[in-house]
Amino acid sequence: MQIFVPSETSPGETRIPLLPDTASRLSRKGLEVIVEAGSGDGCGFRDSDYTSAGASIAANRLEALASADMVLRLHKPPEAEVGVMKTGAVHISFLDPFAETGLVDALAQARVTALSMELIPRTTLAQKMDALSSQANLAGYVAVILGAARLPLAMPMMMTPAGTLKPARVFVIGAGVAGLQAIATARRLGARVEAFDTRPVVEEQVHSLGARFVKVDLGETGQTRDGYAMELTSEQQARQREAMASVCAQADLVITTAKLFGKRAPVIITDEIIRRMRPGSVIVDLAVETGGNVEGSKLGAEVDVHGVHVIGYGHFEGRVALHASQMYSANLGNLVEHYWDPEQRRFKLDLDDEILRACVITHDGAIVNPVILNLRGKDKE
Numbered sequence: 001m002q003i004f005v006p007s008e009t010s011p012g013e014t015r016i017p018l019l020p021d022t023a024s025r026l027s028r029k030g031l032e033v034i035v036e037a038g039s040g041d042g043c044g045f046r047d048s049d050y051t052s053a054g055a056s057i058a059a060n061r062l063e064a065l066a067s068a069d070m071v072l073r074l075h076k077p078p079e080a081e082v083g084v085m086k087t088g089a090v091h092i093s094f095l096d097p098f099a100e101t102g103l104v105d106a107l108a109q110a111r112v113t114a115l116s117m118e119l120i121p122r123t124t125l126a127q128k129m130d131a132l133s134s135q136a137n138l139a140g141y142v143a144v145i146l147g148a149a150r151l152p153l154a155m156p157m158m159m160t161p162a163g164t165l166k167p168a169r170v171f172v173i174g175a176g177v178a179g180l181q182a183i184a185t186a187r188r189l190g191a192r193v194e195a196f197d198t199r200p201v202v203e204e205q206v207h208s209l210g211a212r213f214v215k216v217d218l219g220e221t222g223q224t225r226d227g228y229a230m231e232l233t234s235e236q237q238a239r240q241r242e243a244m245a246s247v248c249a250q251a252d253l254v255i256t257t258a259k260l261f262g263k264r265a266p267v268i269i270t271d272e273i274i275r276r277m278r279p280g281s282v283i284v285d286l287a288v289e290t291g292g293n294v295e296g297s298k299l300g301a302e303v304d305v306h307g308v309h310v311i312g313y314g315h316f317e318g319r320v321a322l323h324a325s326q327m328y329s330a331n332l333g334n335l336v337e338h339y340w341d342p343e344q345r346r347f348k349l350d351l352d353d354e355i356l357r358a359c360v361i362t363h364d365g366a367i368v369n370p371v372i373l374n375l376r377g378k379d380k381e
Contacts (some may be wrong), residue, residue, distance in 0.1 A: 001345060002032045003336070004068035006061055007039040010075045014321040015041035015328065017074040017093070020053040022333040027054030029340055034058045034068070043322045070347060072332050082106045090347055092332065094118055094131070097361050097372055098262035104372065108362040113349060117331070119359040119369070126355045128334040134327035137319040140181030140257065142171070143284040146190060146319070147253045150282045150302075150309050156190020167192045171247050172211070173268055173293065174257035175202040177285055182255045183209045185375045194247060198240070216243040241270060249276040254283045256293035262375070264291040271295045271305070279307030288312035 003026065005018045010258070016039060023033045033055040037047055047057045058064035065084045073093035079102065085091065088111060095116040097104050107114040117131040124206050127133075151168060158165040171187040172179050175197035183206065186193045194209035197203075203213040212338070216239065222236065248254055248269065254277075259265050265287035274283070274296065285297040296305040297312035317324040339348045339356070351357055351368060361369045 001030075001069045002034060002067060003070045003072060003345065004064045005033070005035045005039060005072050006059065006065065006377040007036045008042070008074050009078065013075065013315070013318060015074055015315075015318050015325045016040055016043050016045070016321075017072050017325070017328060019043070019326055019329040020045055020049045020055070022329040023050055025052035025333050026336060029337060030342060030345060031058070031126045031336070031340070036064065043325050070336070072336075074328060076100060076103060079103055080145055082110050082112065085110060085112050087111045088113070090115065090349075092117065092335065095361060097369070098375065104361055104367060108365060108367050111365045112362060113360065113364070114333075114362045115356075115359050116361050116369075117359070119361075119371070120331075120335075121355060121358045123354070129330040129331050129338070129355070130241070131328050134331055136176065136178040136257075137181045138320050138324050138327070140178035140255075141177070141185050141287055142316040142319045143255045143257075143286055144182050144185040144189065146311060146313075147255060147282045147284045148186075150311065151252055152280050153252065155186070166299060167250040169194070170248055170253045170255070171195070171214075171223060171244075171251040172255045172257070173197075173244065174259075175199075175206050176257060176259075179255070179257040180205060180209065182257065183211045186253075187211065188240055191253070194251075196240075196244060196247070198236075214244070214247055223255055237266060238267075241268060241273065244268070245273045245276055248273050249278075251277070252281050254281070255286065256283070257286045258293050259287045259290055262371075264339050265293055267291075267293060267295055269294040274308050274310075275306050277306075277308050278281075280309070282309045282311065284311045286316060289314045 027032050035050045035055050035057060037057050037059050062084050065081060066086060070090040076093055076095045090113045092115040097116050120126050120129050124153045153168055154165060155168045157167040170191040170193045172182045172195040175195050183193050183195055187210045194214050195206045195211045196214040206213040256268055258268055281292055285292050285294040287293045288299050289299050294310055297310045299312055299314055303310050341348050367373060
């Protein structure tokens with residue numbers, strides 16, 4: 001079985017999908033790994049590092065795509081390259097299947113079996129393949145480091161001959177994977193941390209990291225089967241914003257991580273709330289790629305809103321590209337190894353399998369994912 005790893009073409013992306021050590025693991029399993037020339041440059045890996053790991057180097061991208069049985073990427077493929085892949089090939093990457101309807105249709109028409117890394121379920125068995133969580137973990141870390149660098153004050157309390165410096169106050173909104181890492185990182189830096197989440201079940205986790213949990217009576221809330229926060233009603237959102245406004249007004253650094261799976265991110269920090277914050281304070285919007293939690297945040301930019309520094313970069317995890325790539329590469333390697341049948345020398349595609357049923361989007365010329373099919377059905381009504 002031949003695996004091809006093309007170079008990433010997204011502007012500014014320095015992460016890579018496969019590290020040499022993962023290529024070595026797969027090669028030892030009997031898979032033929034082919035890597036596009038220069039694909040490891042973003043993280044400082046040379047082509048010779050891959051050949052030493054047992055992989056081959058492809059100089060012609062399209063020829064390698066056309067002959068590969070499996071394609072491993074980080075980002076979704078350009079639509080123009082979908083038709084190049086051979087019938088029955090397996091394609092694995094982040095796909096954004098909720099928004100990329102044209103791409104999903106193209107993958108189905110090309111009879112490519114497409115797996116979306118966003119849809120790996122959050123189960124114990126799939127944990128080692130969960131790239132969404134591994135990348136979010138690093139995004140939470142980077143958000144704190146970047147926010148701290150923009151603050152005009154130090155994070156920890158300091159006892160000095162010139163007087164005592166109070167610790168910075170950090171408010172983290174959303175205690176999922178990114179939020180919990182942001183809390184832990186801010187605490188390590190010595191900040192006083194408060195956190196809020198619509199799911200009361202995470203309060204204990206917040207306390208375990210040394211932060212204070214901000215309680216807001218929103219009525220009945222919950223989480224999805226995979227642990228994502230449920231969408232709030234407009235009344236609940238208004239109540240949440242009102243309660244958080246006073247906390248934001250006292251915070252030096254606010255980090256928002258609230259995303260709704262497959263939907264636009266809710267606006268949590270309004271212009272009115274920002275007006276109440278101290279000039280020189282900082283907000284980091286980790287949801288800016290899906291619409292943003294902060295009114296006025298801009299994708300790929302740092303902007304001043306009423307004297308508050310608002311950071312809205314995409315792919316925060318890419319700022320620690322080597323570790324982000326290491327984690328994603330391990331996620332891909334674990335996924336491929338888990339379904340590799342060494343006796344039959346093939347990738348086992350059992351669509352009744354719990355993990356594959358959740359993440360396979362297209363197969364054998366059709367869209368097969370139940371979540372995507374359900375959304376398409378609603379769109380037609």
